[in-house]
Amino acid sequence: MEYIVRPEQKVSARNYDVVVCGAGTGGVIAALAAARNGAKTAVVESKGYVGGIATEGGCGLHSFYNLWKAFPGVEKKKVIRGIPEELINRLTKVGGASGHNETVLRYEYDSDTLCVDVEIYKYVALCMLREAGVDVLLNTMVTDALTEGDRVVGVITESHQGCEALLAKAVIDATGYGDFSARAGADFTDPNDYAVANSMGIGGIDIDKYYQFLKDNGALKEYAFGPRDGDGKLIRVDGDWGKLDPEVHKKQLELGMHTVTTTLHDNYFMFIKLNYMMPKSPTDRDALADAEYELRRRQQEALKLLKSVIPGSENAFIARTSPAITIRRARCIACEYDLTNEEILNGTHFEDDVLAYGFHDYAPRFQVKNGSTYGIPFRAILPKKLENLLCIGMMITSEHNAHMSTRNTVSCMAQGQAAGTAAALLATGGYDNFRDLPFADLKSALLRGGVWFEDEPLCVKTN
Ligand SMILES: Cc1cc2nc3c(=O)[nH]c(=O)nc-3n(C[C@H](O)[C@H](O)[C@H](O)COP(=O)(O)OP(=O)(O)OC[C@H]3O[C@@H](n4cnc5c(N)ncnc54)[C@H](O)[C@@H]3O)c2cc1C
Incomplete structure (x- = not known):
């Protein structure tokens, strides 16, 4: 292997409160949440459209509901609401989604069937971002991280017009691949345990x-x-x-x-x-x-x-x-909390839950107990050691079987709302880093944004 040394380069720079890397399944919702919570927001996407694997890979969006039909007598609950639900309602109105329909056969896998038209999805999601005032930088690749020690301070991008720096008070890695976090120095594994x-x-x-x-x-x-x-x-x-x-x-x-x-x-x-x-x-x-x-x-x-x-x-x-291969996971970024499959199946909730979720892709072999929900804590999207960075989507949760739940579309979307809201609070509230952000403030903002929390969790973990 030969090596060269690249000369230092003077590049133009723009200032933002929040920069979201990747306008895919989770990134679209993260950018919407950040902008709607008052942050000057940009989202950087390597392709010419937004929507990510929700528009390229899957079949149905799993799942806005608990697995109610598999557990007779259990109440049917819409557990994911907020911005993801708003996107689906808007799509449904224009024929871009089926709305929520009961699964007839194999409801013990997912009791709800929700299908999307991928081209309408790309358009409507882009409209929503523009309406929210997000700078949507399409055809632009995130190529590097700007850091000061362990502190993330910006994103380096490349587009047809060249290299550009986006300085930010908070960055969200929603690239699926974990490209940004890896460049910023996050610890990660690369398990290659799923088919592309x-x-x-x-x-x-x-x-x-x-x-x-x-x-x-x-x-x-x-x-x-x-x-x-x-x-x-x-x-x-x-x-x-x-x-x-x-x-x-x-x-x-x-x-x-x-x-x-x-x-x-x-x-x-x-x-x-x-x-x-x-x-x-x-x-x-x-x-x-x-x-x-x-x-x-x-x-x-x-x-x-x-x-x-x-x-x-x-x-x-x-x-x-799909214009490019779709992946189920690449890098898995080490976060402050790593959810286990056992916690998922037991319906475990945490003091810093940012969402409640009830779907498992290995159902009916693995189902959340009694058709209930488990929580994803804020710590699960907070990378270890780095400051001012959150990671969402398929790059969290190292255990293979646990990942079969957390990486599903609707979970990634809800993680996006949590991350975008937290990033806006950090950037506009004058906090030094995410570890200083009072969780009560984040929860209040999520509730205002329509997020649903489980009132009577099966079990609560406080550590
Ligand atoms: C084949 C397949 C089928 C699936 N089926 C289902 C299903 O039926 N139901 C379900 O709920 N889930 C399904 N999943 C899982 C689910 O779709 C994904 O886990 C989820 O959509 C991932 O969301 P994300 O936001 O993490 O990543 P993505 O949606 O992939 O978003 C990442 C975005 O970042 C962009 N990006 C990447 N790197 C860079 C960079 N360096 N610079 C700029 N932009 C970048 C990408 O172009 C992309 O738009 C499936 C997954 C696959 C692969």
Whole structure:
């Protein structure tokens, strides 16, 4: 390996109260929360649109509700509210989301089905950021951190116009990859314990025919109804492909193809995910380039497979792919508190809870006790040793099984509201660092922002 030394560079600088790195699932909500709480806010996004993996990877948004249907007699509770719920309500009004619909089959996994139209999501989220007065710096990469000792003081960015410094009183790392925190000197691990994916949207394919095909083959696994092009029709379906022709099943497994899809439109599958377990972490650029190729190869094969088995889909085509690989995790940033799966399953709450959440992606194997909720404490988004920095989304929670809950879309969004609110309080309240911020002030601001807290938690941990 050869090395060069880069000369020192004079770059232009702008001043902000709060800079959010990454305008994805959590970052959009963080920036909205910061701006609405009075902070001069910028959000920096490497792509040309906002929304992140909520618009690129998943199928349904898990989950605004507790798992009420799996526990007869348990009250149905909407546990995530505030800005995430406002975004969904706004999307639903313009046909960009299904609203909340009861899952018919496999409700013990998620009792609520919520699907989004990814293109409307990108647009509406961007409108909301602009309305809130956030400076949305698109097509701009976060490349470095400005620090004074352990104190974060700004963000270095690169765009087509060159390098720029964004000086900030508080920074939120919402990059998914943990790029900013790593540059700032945070401790982290890079476990490479999940498959990466590229999810595609497929046109010319009928969800009702897919449902019927699965039913005829005794392979129907889950489904839900909701508004599709206006009417209450199927919007989510999955099958047990192990019950189909063994050759078809073998091919599906080879391709890493998830067989669940959602849709809000006739003749369209909003998501078909192709998964691939990389030999190295997705932070390795060259390994990532190979994975991008491999997933595009798999998409072509998957289309052929779907066309060959789902009746009436002979003219199906790939209408959309994610512009870049989507990851389930890259760096895991060491924070002051690391939630365990046991705490999640026991419905544990903390004195410094910033949200309550009730979904687990390994359900029904793992469910939060009695269909209740657990809390994510403020310390879980506060990186160790560094000051003026918060981390949200898929980069928190080191334990694999615990991560299967905290990294889901709706949790990431709620973490965004907590981080954005805290960052605004820090920046506008004259506090020296997040460790000095009185939690009571943060909780009051979150309550004002519509956040819901569990009144009667199953168990409370005070340390
Ligand atoms: C294939 C797949 C399927 C999934 N399915 C579901 C599902 O069905 N339901 C569910 O609830 N969850 C699902 N998840 C999990 C969930 O979608 C993610 O964990 C969550 O969206 C992550 O949110 P985030 O804010 O941490 O990251 P992201 O949404 O990825 O946001 C990070 C943003 O930062 C930007 N960025 C990254 N690096 C930089 C940089 N250096 N400079 C500037 N910008 C940068 C990115 O472009 C992106 O917009 C799925 C995940 C994947 C990968």
